[in-house]
Amino acid sequence: MANTDVDEALTALQSRRIRMTPQRRTILTYLVTHHNHPTVETIHEALEQTTPNMSLATIYNTLKLFVDLGIVIELANGEDGVHYDYYSKPHYHVICTNCGKIADVFYPDFQKDAKKMENEAAQQTGYQITGNRFEIYGLCTDCQKKNASKGK
Amino acid sequence: MANTDVDEALTALQSRRIRMTPQRRTILTYLVTHHNHPTVETIHEALEQTTPNMSLATIYNTLKLFVDLGIVIELANGEDGVHYDYYSKPHYHVICTNCGKIADVFYPDFQKDAKKMENEAAQQTGYQITGNRFEIYGLCTDCQKKNASKGK
DNA sequence: GCCAAAGTTAGAATCATTTTAAATCGTATT
DNA sequence: AATACGATTTAAAATGATTCTAACTTTGGC
Known part of the structure; x- marks a missing residue:
């Protein structure tokens, strides 16, 4: 289930003493429930509807955090910047x-x-x-x- | 021998009807004789001594050509841009x-x-x-x- | 509930890469 | 060997993804 996946990831973050913010929860949920290999821009546009005013810098910061933690991976891509993938x-x-x-x-x-x-x-x-x-x-x-x- | 490697690569280019310019020859030779995984900047600085006035754009163009031809590969790298490697x-x-x-x-x-x-x-x-x-x-x-x- | 540390924001700054337009060059064809 | 044309190179300007900044807000332990 997608929901337990989110919970699992959240628990993983808690056990590493990572502060939980609404932005991080939102981005993590998006990644877990979408397997569309989004770019930063894709995520920004998708979240605009439900969470306006989320800064691009926050998305960059959060993705970098997740990559460092190993729960998300980067995909290089010539055409349109870096893509991200929740790595289950x-x-x-x-x-x-x-x-x-x-x-x-x-x-x-x-x-x-x-x-x-x-x-x-x-x-x-x-x-x-x-x-x-x-x-x-x-x-x-x-x-x-x-x-x-x-x-x- | 480094020299036959260069010749081999040159022959490969000729057989594909790729125009041979001094710049391409210089960059190819640099790549074949250096296994230092250079960036565009590294190559530019290294060639400045022997071939002044080579445009950065030419290095970008040439590397893209070589990558498309499959004789050079790109290495992603967080810190300082893309690195290149002659792939023998x-x-x-x-x-x-x-x-x-x-x-x-x-x-x-x-x-x-x-x-x-x-x-x-x-x-x-x-x-x-x-x-x-x-x-x-x-x-x-x-x-x-x-x-x-x-x-x- | 308070507080320090950590996170977020909007906008400015950075800098690698691409684009531009003009000049030059490589090579296929006489 | 000379010609002609398309491809390549150049320098400078433009682009655009990512990072930085400084002020403000939030989180989580006490």
Whole structure:
């Protein structure tokens, strides 16, 4: 249930002594209940209706906090700035290089494979690993069609 | 040899009918002979000595071209903008979240593992895969020491 | 309920990247 | 080797996402 997800995340924040503000709760709830890989702008516009006057700076601050806490991840994206994703189940992303559309990819051993890459990194470099970012790039099905039809 | 690497890359460009300009040759040579994960600024400063008056816009344009051609990859990096890497042997990167230092990670099956992730992505989403980006984040050994000594 | 520390706000500032328009260059074709 | 045209380069200006600032407000422990 989406609601327990929010509660879970809130509990996680409390246990880390993070102050709970209405803004943080609102942004967290938005992220948990929307899997649309929003940008800062997307979030700002979406919340404008229900919570006017929320500063862009607050959204930037809050997202940075969540990323540092590891409950949200950043997705780089050429076209229109950074996208964010509430990271519950381990997965990675495919990003369309033409239109920027983002899709999720899940498979059973992904976490194992990711850990392997992290372990290799730790062993070879001595870095103390804190996170990762896996992105695949390609053309989405829509953009494939568009390219084909314009005879490219 | 560094030189054959440059020649190889030049041949690759020629076969794709990419015009060869002195600027492109210079930047390509810099990338092939330096594995320092430079930013645009780093490249600009380094080339200032040997090639004054090279415009920043040209460096941006050229790097974008090389990335599109797949011979160079982008590395996201919080602190100081985007870094670039001439991508000869398959590998991925560990990035220090504190100081931004970047290290390479190689292991025998990496390419196989990366392909697996690409294939999963293609099957699940129908995207036509053109590239990927794998980054691990952590604290480099220097920053671990600094943190420890200041009793953090 | 009080208070210090932490968070929020609106607007200004920053700075990496992109755009512009004019000048120059690379190369395919004679 | 000369021509012509599209592609590339340049410097400067414009853009726009993100960060900073300073004043104000809120949170949570006592």
